[in-house]
Amino acid sequence: MTVYTRYVALGDSQTEGLGDGDDVxxxxxxxxxxxxxxxxxNPDLLYANLAVRGRLAGQIRSEQLAPALAMRPDLATVMAGMNxxxxxxxxxxAVAEVLEEMYAALTKSGAHVVTVTFPDIGKIAPIARPLRPKVxxxxxxxxxxxxxxxxxxVDTFTMGFVTDARMWGTDRLHASPAGHARIAAALAHSLGLPGSxxxxxLPFPPSPPAPAWRVAAAEVRWLATFAGPWIGRRIRGRSSGDxxxxxxxELTPWAEPAAGREGTPGTRSRS
Structure with missing residues (x-):
């Protein structure tokens, strides 16, 4: 078993962790x-998370790749492209070319790189069905x-549970806490980590079907609460990561609290 000492995560909002916690x-x-x-x-693990919400693949390459390489990671994760x-x-x-550039640079530097495929987003948000061929x-x-x-x-496209509503938060863009836990477990298993x-x-337990009126109401609520504001930001040329x-x-010990740094685990990492 390989023991990793320096882990660097590159990506956008999923890697930042949106849907599993909050900005406060x-x-x-x-x-x-x-x-x-x-x-x-390895209790001495050093970990850096360079991800920023809203970033496109090209922005991740231009903003995060060089700092990641400078940290000389022996493990790197790259999740990018959905934005x-x-x-x-x-x-x-074109997106794949950018991703391959990051894969090539990181592996050449000596890092073991892990990446993912994307789910059938049309099954998560029906409005996105036309994007299936691109996915x-x-x-x-x-x-x-x-x-x-x-x-x-970690190739999850064909796995039915990935599009289960319980994998995703109410915005249908970011994984729920249960979804984030599954993604982490998938990567740990792919790496052969002890305890994985x-x-x-496994699929989620069956849930009772919702009546048609509730499904329709949920769609309307989602469009008004999440899809509408997202479209508005695109029209204004804004991003959630601005x-x-x-x-x-920076690479810091996993267990070391870092006061005032959003998302740093400290004692919360043991919950």
Missing amino acids: NGHRGWADRLAEHLARA DLIRPGCEPA LHLNARIRAAAARHGVTV DDTWM GRTAKRP
């Missing part, structure tokens, strides 16, 4: 949860690029 008390998220798992095998896909005119091939295209290119560079891929297993693949920086921009 901090976001935990799957990357923090994975770091916690890594620290069980690109949901924008009009996105070309999955399939990007996923195929992610698998091919990962194979060229020895990158580990394949139970993350003015924000990484919550954990």
Whole structure:
């Protein structure tokens, strides 16, 4: 078993941890949860999370790759591309080229890189069904690029539980706490970490079907509360990440509290 000592996470809001915590008390998220798992095998683990919400793949490459390489990680995770896909005119091939550039640079530096494929977002938010071909295209290119560079891929597209509503927060864009826990468990299993297993693949227990009126009301509420504001930001050329920086921009010991740094676990990491 490989014992990792320096873990760096690159990405956008999912890696930052949105959906698992809040802006007041901090976001935990799957990357923090994975770091916690890594620290069980190596209490001296150093961890940095460079992710910032709203970032496109190209922004992640230009803003996060060089700092990540400078930290000389032996483990890096890259989750990027969904913010690109949901924008009009996105070309999955161009996004995949950016991702492959990051895979190549990180693996060449000696890091073990782990990445993911994206779910069928049309099953999570019906308004996104037209994007399914782009998701399939990007996923195929992610698998091919990962194979060229020895990158580990957690490929969840075909797994039914990934589109279960309980995997996602009310905004349907970010994983719920249960979803973040599953993502972390999937990555831990892919790395063969002690205590990891394949139970993350199990479907959620059956839930009673909701009446049609409740489903329709939920769609209207989602459009008004989340989809509308998102579209408004795009029209104004704004991003949810404007003015924000990484919550954990430097390698620090996992168990070491960092006062005032959003999302840093401190004692909360043991909850």
